[in-house]
Amino acid sequence: MKKKNTDWGDLLFRSMNAAVLGLLALLTCFPFYYVLIVSLTDPAEFLQKRWVLWPDQWSLDSYRYLLSAKAFVRSIGNSAFLAVVGTACSLTVTSALAYALSRRRMRGRRQVQLMVLLTILFSPGMIPAYMLVRQLGLLNSMGSIIIPTLANGWSVLLMKAFFDSLPSELDESASIDGSNELRTWLSIILPLSLPALAAFGLFYAVGYWNQFFSALLYINDAKKWPIQVLLQNMLLSASNTELDANDVSTQPPPSEMLKMAAIIIATVPIVIVYPFLQKHFAKGAMVGSIKG
Template sequence: MKKRSLLEAVAGSANVLLLALLAAVMFFPLYYVLVVSLTDPGEYLLKRIVLFPEDWSFEAYAYLLSTPAFMRSLGNSAFLATAGTLCSLAVSSSLAYALSQPRFLFRRGLLLMILLTILFSPGMIPNYLLVRELGLMNSIWALILPSLANGWTVILMKNFFDNVPAELNEAAAIDGCSAFRTWVSIVLPLSLPALATFGLFFAVGYWNQFFAALLYLNDSEKWPIQVLLQNMLLNASNIDLVTPGQQVEAPPTEMLKMAAIIVAIVPVLVVYPFLQKHFAKGALVGSIKG
């Protein structure tokens, strides 16, 4: 028994050490990006590779947040994430609630159509043609309307609504509530864990919109932050950030790139802890029960 316990202790220690090493390897790129973005420009120009800076500076962030192009792209992404998430939650939850009602006449047919969208994706070219025919080219709504809902999310939400007691709907109907009012006043407040979970998925997806923005947005003033960030990473110069006639001494280009990366990922890192308590509960109830 002692020998077995010793082996278990050694194996446990080895697992902890291995996981700690793996976590350090995965965390190091983020740490390096953050450190470079906060290093004093003079020190960075002297050392180039900085792991433990002597002088800290927010000059790169101050410069980025003072440029119209960067602030405009942040505003575009904020609008995209906010409006897209609200619209997607409204469409997905209303459709899922309708499909969860046994009295809904076209329930089976719609469920079959939704399942087909999960199995067979139309691809990039049909989506592009759809956006063009709808007149959404070069509009930020081209990134929202075609992706308001997806089959997988609707199915999971439906499974969640299936577990709402039918007595609540019956009591609401007796009190004279319409189906819409029942959904808004009773079902949605009881579905906050699921809404928080899927809202996080939607928000992250809209905030990280990149490829669709490259396809549908020709005007650089409508670019979200991810497209502008890609443009910054590919171009050796930061001239795209500065408006004509603006005279500002810019920090080193690499520092601006690192600062832009941090700014692009901070909103997700800030929002996630507030929704974490709902995340596990909403995901499990929506995917297991029913």
């Protein structure tokens, strides 16, 4: 009898747990669903109802208008450039520095590692960072976003821990075969580090794609704005003037629909990239946590 009551109690708990988690999932997903539905609604129907959960007529007018506006397409290109070039540069610098710190025969290794650790514990602040970017002549350039964030101290230390977990015999055998440090890093270490590179690459790519504050601080030229800055200006504006309506020849949809479509376009690239890195991501996310 006791076992039967226990079974019923366990079933009740599981049912309530599933119901609560399902409700939370619906509440979390509903804003994304609503944004997508509004962006795909016919403009005339949206102006008539203003609140649409399932449109009677579907339309891609908002997407056509956005993709025909030079300012919007240009901002997408700027964000893509940051995500691709910035991620490649950051992965190169991070992995190279982490590999150097993992070599025990490197002179001054502890001092350099302490300097990397200090960047995690202490931040220079916004004003010194702006002064540095200005002194380097990087204002109003993509370099103002990429160069100051080339390497993240936390990522360097985690990747160093991953390199520490690799068998030291790899370096020894490569050295016996006449390989130098650069060739060992490129030909042996990096191919074995794909899970770590995929994980950190995804983190860097998302960070560069979502660059907002740095771009707002360092870039004054609207033609060099990434998508997030343009989207912020669109969301704050009551109209679609940020898109430079002279660039398009069609009648613009309501500004609310354009904002929803812009949010979808800004989100989709990262959603598309993630499945290709998923097989490496779970393993790479644990990088450095277990040393065997």
